Amino acid sequence: PQSVTSRIQPGSDVIVCAEMDEQWGYVGAKSRQRWLFYAYDRLRKTVVAHVFGERTMATLGRLMSLLSPFDVVIWMTDGWPLYESRLKGKLHVISKRYTQR
Numbered sequence: 182p183q184s185v186t187s188r189i190q191p192g193s194d195v196i197v198c199a200e201m202d203e204q205w206g207y208v209g210a211k212s213r214q215r216w217l218f219y220a221y222d223r224l225r226k227t228v229v230a231h232v233f234g235e236r237t238m239a240t241l242g243r244l245m246s247l248l249s250p251f252d253v254v255i256w257m258t259d260g261w262p263l264y265e266s267r268l269k270g271k272l273h274v275i276s277k278r279y280t281q282r
Contacts, residue, residue: 194250198223200257201244201264203236218244223257238263 200221205214218240219231230247234240241263256273258264265275 194252196222196224196229196248196251196253198255198257199229199248199251199253202259203261205236216240220244220248238267241267 200223201219202221203216203218205216207213208215214236215233216236217231217233220229221227222229229251230244232240232243232247234243245267254272256264256268256271258268258273258275259277260275265273
């Protein structure tokens with residue numbers, strides 16, 4: 182559709198549908214949480230970028246920097262408020278339905 186193709190820049194690597202999510206684990210004790218943030222290309226079925234860090238806007242920003250070479254058409258995330266603020270103005274679907282495996 183025109184609304185999708187008009188968002189694609191010539192020569193860019195396109196990700197039609199990118200799912201972003203985060204998972205946590207711990208090292209030694211549950212108080213020492215470590216977070217994995219990742220972006221998953223739903224059509225190619227592959228992780229295109231990931232970062233480890235605290236669950237903060239700075240870590241999300243590092244992930245977004247890794248995704249900057251890509252032209253993402255649709256973003257899918259859960260309801261974590263920082264996703265919404267970082268993706269303001271983009272085509273963004275918020276639902277646990279698309280981030281659960």
